[in-house]
Structure formats: structure tokens, C-alpha cells
Amino acid sequence: MSRRAAAAVLLAAAVLAGGCSKGEYVAPPPSATTGDVADPAAAADTLARLQTAIRDGDGDAASGLGADAAAGDLLAAVVANAAALGLADVTLRYVTETGRTSGAAGWDGQVAATWRVDGFDEASARIELPVSFAGHGTSIAALGGSGARLPLWLAGxxxxxxxxxxxxxxxxxxxxxxxxxxxxxxxxxxxxxxxxxxxxxxxxxxxxxxxxxxxxxxxxxxxxxxxxxxxxxxxxxxxxxxxxxxxxxxxxxxxxxxxxxxxxxxxxxxxxxxAVAARRAPLWLVEGFADYVALRDVDLPLAKTAGQIAAQVRTDGVPKALPAPGDFDPSASHLGAVYEAAWLVCVTLADHAGERALVALYEDVRDGTDLADALREHAGWTEAELTTAWQDRLAALPGVAG
Structure with a gap:
């Protein structure tokens, strides 16, 4: 017998046994659904008022939209943050309900938000932000939610x-x-x-x-x-x-x-x-070039800047190939050695062809040029020749050679 059928039988038995008469029986009210408490029009108006407060730098107006003192303080901070950061193109648009309710008048919705730091960002960032509404949508109880992106300027x-x-x-x-x-x-x-x-x-x-x-x-x-x-x-x-x-x-x-x-x-x-847009560039070039620039004017010995890869070479021998993408996983072991190895690939290229050639190679590959073509044009090498030269440099590191 299914659970639904069993429940029906038990209910019928209770009625027949006189648990309640037909005239006295009252079915329990259904649980409140999001539609019972959510008012999208009210939420949209509340968001429009917050957007205006941000545009006008009116912290008091924003604070007044908070469902309680803590929420009011957060919304006032959002206005202050936007002003301090110089945000432009700030928009807040109601999208939909999430199905989550809180009490008799609280509910969550998804809000499309855009913004950019004026003078720094070329285009606006765009996210969908969970927002907890109160008073059927006339006020805001919280910004953000579990498993969702919460930008720094909206967090406090x-x-x-x-x-x-x-x-x-x-x-x-x-x-x-x-x-x-x-x-x-x-x-x-x-x-x-x-x-x-x-x-x-x-x-x-x-x-x-x-x-x-x-x-x-x-x-x-x-x-x-x-x-x-x-x-x-x-x-x-x-x-x-x-x-x-x-x-x-x-x-x-x-x-x-x-x-x-x-x-x-x-x-x-x-x-x-x-670099974030360099989808075709190998990570050894992206990360190695960044370290090349970062370490270019740092007066540290190789024992410090390449100590981890030197220790790895002493133990395991010279790597057979340039660092692979999976080697750069943040949770990977020997991550420091991988970055040092990538740095030394770029140092090898700069020593061979010059810094300008390294920069040109990096920019070309970042923009989509095939690595083999860029290596040939800017360094006169194949990837195999680069690998060999890099391996020779690793073998000559302090603590490895001799």
C-alpha cells in the first residue's frame, strides 16, 4: 500500500470512529507559499528606492529601507561604499522569487545587480544577488545568501x-x-x-x-x-x-x-x-611571466627564488617537460616549486632572446597566437629547444650541480 493510500485509510477510519463529525471537521490550513507573502511590485519599488539612494549618496534613505537596525546599518554602509569607490552604472532589478520564506511576511528573491568602479573598470560587473525581503517586500532584511557571490561593497x-x-x-x-x-x-x-x-x-x-x-x-x-x-x-x-x-x-x-x-x-x-582572458596561453607562460616581472628587480639569491624547484630536482631529477596546467592547481603539492619552474622558463627565454622578445611572445600568445609560432618568431626556438635550455638551467641551480 502506498503512503498516500495508507493515509487515506487512516483518515477514513478516524471519521468512522467518531473522532469528529462531518460538521465539525476542519482541514488544517496549507503551509504558506512564497506567493502568499511575496509582493514583487513592492520589492521592485524598494530596490528602486535603494538604487536612488546609492546614486544620490543618501545613507539615511537607504537605512530607512532596512527591516531592522542591523539591516539599516548595512544599507547605509552600501551607500557609503559606493561613494568611496566611485561606483557608476549601479542598477538593482528584481528578477524572481526563490521559494524561500521567513515568517508571515519575509521572503527571498533574486536581484540582478550591475556596477563598475568609474575610471578603472571598462564595463559593468553583472551578478544575480539573493536578497531577503521583509514586510512582503517593503523592506530589506539581508543581502546575499549561501552559495552565492557577495561583492565586497555589498557585504559591509x-x-x-x-x-x-x-x-x-x-x-x-x-x-x-x-x-x-x-x-x-x-x-x-x-x-x-x-x-x-x-x-x-x-x-x-x-x-x-x-x-x-x-x-x-x-x-x-x-x-x-x-x-x-x-x-x-x-x-x-x-x-x-x-x-x-x-x-x-x-x-x-x-x-x-x-x-x-x-x-x-x-x-x-x-x-x-x-591574463584572465588568455585562454590559449599555457599556464607556465602566464604564471612564469608574472613572476618574471615581480622578481625582476628583487635582489635575492637563486637559493631563495628557486630553492623549492632545486630541492625537487635533487630528489626527482630534471622534469621531462614544461609545467602542465594541472600542476598549478591551488591544492597541488609542490606548488611553490611549480611556480619557480615556470619563472625559470621565462628567465631562460629572456636571457636567450631579450626581455622585449619575452614580452612580445607573452602578448602574442595571450592574444591567441600559437605558442610554436610565437617561439619561432620571437626566440628562434622550438618548444623542444626551449625545454632543453630550461632543463640545463635547472640542472645548474645551486645545490643541484656538482
Missing amino acids: PVAVQRDGDVLVAVAGDAAQAERYLPAARRAVEEVRAVVPDRGGLVVEVPADAEGLQRALDTEPGKYAAIAAITAPVDGTEAAGSPVHVFLNRTVYDGLDPVAAQVVMTHEAVHALTG
């Missing part, structure tokens, strides 16, 4: 520091933002010394690992061991989609000043040279 108060074409946004107070600005400024200068005429740099610093996870919409722990990452703000690879540098404070703040600067410059190379 943000401190912003700007120096010309460098902008740093930090979850926290202004003093924290000031800590990262000099490194970002120097990073841009170091990139332009090698690859001139690039745009500005935006660095975002979430409060903690959870904030980074929400800003990038990643699974927990994916970047736990990574000091920084360069990524599209909205997670898309659409042409012109804003690309910013995101710091993992848990790791970055523990680095010594030299290492922290190398990390910042490495990520600035990615952001300023369009």
Missing part, C-alpha cells in the same frame, strides 16, 4: 584608499587600507617598467577567508593556501568584465615585506595585462 563597511590609478578597498577601517596601498602602487610601477601603457589597478581585501570565499563564490578552502588571486569581479569571462586583485589576508598578512611585494606585483601583472 569598506575603507577605500586611492592614489591616482591605484585603488585599494578593505573590509575594515581606513588604517587597514593604508597598509596595502604602497605595495599596490609599487606593483603598478613595476609592471609598467616592463609592459607600459596599462590601466589602473583595483585591489579588494575581504576581512577573512570566509569573506574571500563569498566575494569569489568558491568552495570553502579552495584558496586557503594562496596569498592572492586575480579574478573577474562577477565570475564571468565576458569581454571587458572587471578584473580585480583579491588578497587572502590570512596568508598575505603573514608574509615578510619582500614576499608580500612579489605577490602583489605578480597579481598586478595578471590584472593589468589581461
Whole structure:
């Protein structure tokens, strides 16, 4: 007998046994559905009012849209963040219900949001943001939700520091933002010394690992061991989609000043040279070139800059091939050695053909030129010849040779 049939039999038996008469029986009311509490028109109006408050810089108006004091403070902070960041093209458009309700008048909806940092981003970022409404849609209880991207400027108060074409946004107070600005400024200068005429740099610093996870919409722990990452703000690879540098404070703040600067410059190379869009470029070139620029003017011995790959070569011998894409997985073992190996590929190319040739090769391959063709044109090598020269360099590293 099915569960439905069994339930029907039990109900009939109860009625026949006199549990309640026909006139006295009242069916229990159905559970409230989203349609019972959701008012899309009210939600759309609330979002329009918030959008206007952001445009006008009216924190009081935004705060008044909060369902409670905490929500009001968050919405006021959103307005302040937008002003400090210089956001443009901010739009908030109601899309649909999610099916989740809370109490008699609370419900969740999906909201399409757009924005860009004026003077830095070529096009607007675009996401769908979960929003918890209250009062059937007349107020906002919360922004964001589990398993969804939550941009830094919508997550809470943000401190912003700007120096010309460098902008740093930090979850926290202004003093924290000031800590990262000099490194970002120097990073841009170091990139332009090698690859001139690039745009500005935006660095975002979430409060903690959870904030980074929400800003990038990643699974927990994916970047736990990574000091920084360069990524599209909205997670898309659409042409012109804003690309910013995101710091993992848990790791970055523990680095010594030299290492922290190398990390910042490495990520600035990615952001300023369009590396995220380099779909056909091998990762050894993308990552190796970024380290080439970051380490170009750093006065450190090879025992420091190539110590991990040297130890690996001593143990396992010289690699048979250039680093493969899977070697760069953030969770892979010997990740430091892989990056050092990629850096030495680019050092080998620069020593052989010159820095200008390396830059030209990088830009051509980034823009879609076949690696074999670019190597032939700019270095006069095949990939096999490059591999051999790189292997010879690895074999000659301190602690390996002799």
C-alpha cells in the first residue's frame, strides 16, 4: 500500500470512529507559499528606492529601507561604499522569487545587480544577488545568501584608499587600507617598467577567508593556501568584465615585506595585462611571466627564488617537460616549486632572446597566437629547444650541480 493510500485509510477510519463529525471537521490550513507573502511590485519599488539612494549618496534613505537596525546599518554602509569607490552604472532589478520564506511576511528573491568602479573598470560587473525581503517586500532584511557571490561593497563597511590609478578597498577601517596601498602602487610601477601603457589597478581585501570565499563564490578552502588571486569581479569571462586583485589576508598578512611585494606585483601583472582572458596561453607562460616581472628587480639569491624547484630536482631529477596546467592547481603539492619552474622558463627565454622578445611572445600568445609560432618568431626556438635550455638551467641551480 502506498503512503498516500495508507493515509487515506487512516483518515477514513478516524471519521468512522467518531473522532469528529462531518460538521465539525476542519482541514488544517496549507503551509504558506512564497506567493502568499511575496509582493514583487513592492520589492521592485524598494530596490528602486535603494538604487536612488546609492546614486544620490543618501545613507539615511537607504537605512530607512532596512527591516531592522542591523539591516539599516548595512544599507547605509552600501551607500557609503559606493561613494568611496566611485561606483557608476549601479542598477538593482528584481528578477524572481526563490521559494524561500521567513515568517508571515519575509521572503527571498533574486536581484540582478550591475556596477563598475568609474575610471578603472571598462564595463559593468553583472551578478544575480539573493536578497531577503521583509514586510512582503517593503523592506530589506539581508543581502546575499549561501552559495552565492557577495561583492565586497555589498557585504559591509569598506575603507577605500586611492592614489591616482591605484585603488585599494578593505573590509575594515581606513588604517587597514593604508597598509596595502604602497605595495599596490609599487606593483603598478613595476609592471609598467616592463609592459607600459596599462590601466589602473583595483585591489579588494575581504576581512577573512570566509569573506574571500563569498566575494569569489568558491568552495570553502579552495584558496586557503594562496596569498592572492586575480579574478573577474562577477565570475564571468565576458569581454571587458572587471578584473580585480583579491588578497587572502590570512596568508598575505603573514608574509615578510619582500614576499608580500612579489605577490602583489605578480597579481598586478595578471590584472593589468589581461591574463584572465588568455585562454590559449599555457599556464607556465602566464604564471612564469608574472613572476618574471615581480622578481625582476628583487635582489635575492637563486637559493631563495628557486630553492623549492632545486630541492625537487635533487630528489626527482630534471622534469621531462614544461609545467602542465594541472600542476598549478591551488591544492597541488609542490606548488611553490611549480611556480619557480615556470619563472625559470621565462628567465631562460629572456636571457636567450631579450626581455622585449619575452614580452612580445607573452602578448602574442595571450592574444591567441600559437605558442610554436610565437617561439619561432620571437626566440628562434622550438618548444623542444626551449625545454632543453630550461632543463640545463635547472640542472645548474645551486645545490643541484656538482
